[in-house]
Each structure stands twice: as C-alpha cells, then as structure tokens.
Amino acid sequence: MASIEQLYSALATASSDQQDATQPALVVHAGQIAVDTPAVASDMSNADLQNWFLDAPDVEAVAVVKNGAPVALVNRNVFMEQYGRPFSREVFGKRSCLSFANQEPLMVGADTPIEVVVRNAVEPESRVMKDGFICTRDGQYFGIGSGMALIRAMSDIEAAKTRQLLSSIEYASAIQQSNLRHSQTELAACLPSARLEWLPRDVVGGDCYFFRATRNGMFGALIDCTGHGVPGAFMTLITLSFLENRVATGCEEPDPAQVLSELNRYIKKVLGQHATGGEAHVVHEGKSDDGLDAFMFVLTGNGLDLQYASARLELAVLDAQQPEVLLLEGDRMGVGYSDTPDDFAFTTRRHTLQTGYRAFVTTDGIIDQVGGPKQIAHGRKRLYKLFADHRDERPQQFGDTLLASFAEWQGQQHRRDDVCFFAFTNEA
Numbered sequence: 001m002a003s004i005e006q007l008y009s010a011l012a013t014a015s016s017d018q019q020d021a022t023q024p025a026l027v028v029h030a031g032q033i034a035v036d037t038p039a040v041a042s043d044m045s046n047a048d049l050q051n052w053f054l055d056a057p058d059v060e061a062v063a064v065v066k067n068g069a070p071v072a073l074v075n076r077n078v079f080m081e082q083y084g085r086p087f088s089r090e091v092f093g094k095r096s097c098l099s100f101a102n103q104e105p106l107m108v109g110a111d112t113p114i115e116v117v118v119r120n121a122v123e124p125e126s127r128v129m130k131d132g133f134i135c136t137r138d139g140q141y142f143g144i145g146s147g148m149a150l151i152r153a154m155s156d157i158e159a160a161k162t163r164q165l166l167s168s169i170e171y172a173s174a175i176q177q178s179n180l181r182h183s184q185t186e187l188a189a190c191l192p193s194a195r196l197e198w199l200p201r202d203v204v205g206g207d208c209y210f211f212r213a214t215r216n217g218m219f220g221a222l223i224d225c226t227g228h229g230v231p232g233a234f235m236t237l238i239t240l241s242f243l244e245n246r247v248a249t250g251c252e253e254p255d256p257a258q259v260l261s262e263l264n265r266y267i268k269k270v271l272g273q274h275a276t277g278g279e280a281h282v283v284h285e286g287k288s289d290d291g292l293d294a295f296m297f298v299l300t301g302n303g304l305d306l307q308y309a310s311a312r313l314e315l316a317v318l319d320a321q322q323p324e325v326l327l328l329e330g331d332r333m334g335v336g337y338s339d340t341p342d343d344f345a346f347t348t349r350r351h352t353l354q355t356g357y358r359a360f361v362t363t364d365g366i367i368d369q370v371g372g373p374k375q376i377a378h379g380r381k382r383l384y385k386l387f388a389d390h391r392d393e394r395p396q397q398f399g400d401t402l403l404a405s406f407a408e409w410q411g412q413q414h415r416r417d418d419v420c421f422f423a424f425t426n427e428a
Contacts, residue, residue: 031110034135034143206232217300267336291336303426365419
C-alpha cells in the first residue's frame with residue numbers, strides 16, 4: 001500500500017530519477033557562461049582601444065587588466081559614444097583606456113553559483129545586464145559573461161525546475177490515485193448503482209474518499225482536507241493511511257464517531273497540533289493548523305439502516321414520502337485542527353432510510369465556486385434545489401446533471417477548489 005512516505009519521496013527524488021538525458025547540462029557556475037574574450041592592458045590608450053573595437057566588431061565589452069588581474073570593464077557602446085564627442089579624441093586620445101571604463105564592475109570567481117551572480121545583477125545601480133560581468137580564476141582574468149547569457153542560464157534553470165516539479169507531482173498523483181483505487185473496487189461491489197466523482201483542482205488534491213465492505217454492509221467516508229494541490233495531497237495520505245489501518249475489509253462495522261475521534265487525535269499527534277491551557281488561554285504547540293471535514297457512515301440492512309458521524313459535512317436525503325431535502329448533519333467541529341480539543345468526542349447518529357431514497361454528500365468545492373450571472377458563490381440552497389428537481393434520476397444520471405450544471409455555473413471562472421461528491425440509493 002502506498003503511503004505518505006512514498007509521496008514525500010516522490011516529491012523529493014522522482015525528478016532526479018526521471019531526468020531527461022537529452023536535456024543539456026545546466027549552467028550552475030559563472031565560469032560556464034564566461035567567454036574567453038581577449039583583454040586589453042590598463043596602459044592602452046583610448047585611441048588604440050578605438051582601433052581595437054573597430055577590429056573586433058562583435059565584442060560588446062572588454063576587460064582591462066593589469067598584470068593579468070582585471071581592474072575595469074569597458075562597454076563598447078558607452079566608449080564609442082563618449083569618445084566620439086567633440087574634442088574627446090584630442091583630450092583623451094593618448095590617455096589610458098580607463099578614462100571611460102567602469103572601474104567597479106561585478107567580478108566573480110569562476111566557481112561562483114549562478115544564483116549569486118543574478119542577485120548581484122539585479123541590485124540597484126547594477127550595470128551587469130548592460131555591461132556584463134568579469135569572471136576570474138585564482139585572481140586572474142578568466143573571461144566575460146554577458147547579461148543575455150545570464151538571462152538564458154536562469155531561464156534554463158527555472159525551466160528545469162518546472163519540469164522536475166511537474167514530474168514529481170505526476171508521480172505523486174499516481175501514488176494518491178493508487179490509494180483511492182481500492183475504495184472504488186469496494187464501492188462497486190457494495191453499491192454498483194452509486195456515483196462517485198473526484199475532480200482535483202490541480203493534478204493532486206485535498207479531497208478523498210474511503211469505502212470498505214464490512215461484515216453486514218459497508219463503511220464509507222467522504223473527506224475534505226485542508227488546502228488543495230500538494231499540501232492537500234499530503235493530508236489525504238495521512239488520513240487514508242489511518243483509515244486503511246483502522247477499517248479492514250470484512251470486519252465488524254466500526255462506530256463512525258469513534259473513527260472520527262481517533263482520527264482527530266491521530267492528525268493532531270502527527271502534525272503536533274495539540275492545544276494546552278484552559279479555554280480562556282489556549283496555547284497551540286507547533287505552527288501548523290491543518291485538518292479536515294468529513295462525513296463517515298455505516299450502511300447496513302439492505303442499504304436502509306444508516307449510522308453516521310460528521311465533522312461539518314452533511315448528507316442530503318430525498319425519500320418518496322417527503323417533498324423537501326432532508327439534511328443529516330453532525331458535529332460542527334473540524335478534525336485535527338489546533339482549536340479542536342484533543343479529546344473531542346464526535347457523535348454517532350442513526351437514521352432509517354426509505355426504499356427508493358436518493359442520498360447525496362459533497363465537499364465544498366461546488367458550494368464555494370464563484371460563477372453564474374452575478375459571479376457569486378454557488379451555495380448550498382441552489383445545490384439542493386437541483387438535487388430535489390432531479391429526484392427521479394438515478395445516481396449515475398444525477399451525477400451527469402450536476403457536472404453539466406456546475407460547468408455552466410463556473411463558466412470562465414477559475415476553479416477555486418477540489419470537487420468530490422457521492423450519490424447513492426439502495427436500488428440496484
């Protein structure tokens with residue numbers, strides 16, 4: 001079974017394992033982009049330097065050296081502009097080429113990390129992007145690096161980092177989905193007509209689910225962890241790892257409230273989010289404040305006997321005898337958060353479902369999505385009206401209806417969160 005350790009390993013090392021051998025070696029040191037451009041001596045006259053530039057039309061800058069050590073940098077365009085002014089040739093022609101040189105250029109050793117060069121290049125008053133920089137080795141002139149070469153090197157580094165990150169996240173997605181695959185198999189065996197939809201906002205997500213066949217029925221959970229993307233994925237694997245060890249296929253039906261209470265203590269222990277002190281003055285250990293909302297249930301008696309416990313999620317139920325949506329709510333307390341007491345006891349509730357019912361539970365991805373004509377949040381009221389209006393649809397069909405309605409509501413708006421919902425009935 002894949003675990004949280006595997007996800008961590010994927011994000012840390014998968015990029016190096018999957019590195020594309022066809023990619024050129026990245027520039028990591030200043031010496032790799034330094035060009036061995038001929039230097040000029042500090043006693044060269046400006047008149048001679050003008051002729052030197054005319055004989056080297058492709059050189060944008062030249063280092064000035066004394067006894068092999070660089071002392072200044074001359075930008076071709078700056079020199080030509082200043083030396084071409086009226087009377088400059090007469091006044092400065094025989095003087096040292098240091099007259100129009102930058103005598104405080106950026107000088108770095110050949111082994112200097114490229115990131116250090118970039119930090120210096122973007123300092124106020126820096127002329128690196130215009131003039132370039134001088135590279136040395138053992139104090140002697142080694143070459144000149146141009147601003148354009150520096151930009152290309154950093155662009156290549158950022159592109160490589162992006163490729164590595166995407167590769168790691170793709171691998172992390174495979175691990176996350178492998179944790180969910182067993183639940184899909186169990187659900188298909190227990191409730192073949194159910195509709196389960198998992199749509200992470202990013203490649204990996206913070207919503208998850210867990211289903212296991214029990215001795216007399218089925219245990220199920222829909223879970224909304226803090227955040228989305230990679231942080232949310234870490235939370236889902238912490239949660240799924242706990243449930244995998246707590247609820248085994250074919251076991252006696254667990255108490256949903258007891259599972260939630262144990263999960264609360266487990267997350268607080270793993271993340272170090274214990275609260276100490278009285279209600280008037282609570283001190284939280286650690287810096288994180290992460291947790292989850294969840295709806296956990298046990299379904300027995302041919303799918304009619306429901307035991308459930310909830311942490312801020314609710315189950316919507318439609319029976320043939322009732323025109324309105326019935327909301328089965330639980331505790332208004334999150335799981336694992338710093339302000340949730342370590343010993344908080346969730347409550348198990350019971351409800352008898354009627355034959356032919358429709359039941360639906362969702363995380364808040366649909367509810368909080370901004371869209372529609374007024375660009376406002378979708379909200380619960382609109383969601384449950386849609387559920388009631390399509391009460392005659394089977395779970396699979398209602399899932400299609402909901403996704404179409406959600407896509408229309410979202411329109412061109414950016415998806416705000418992960419989306420996960422579960423619809424089921426006792427009918428085959």
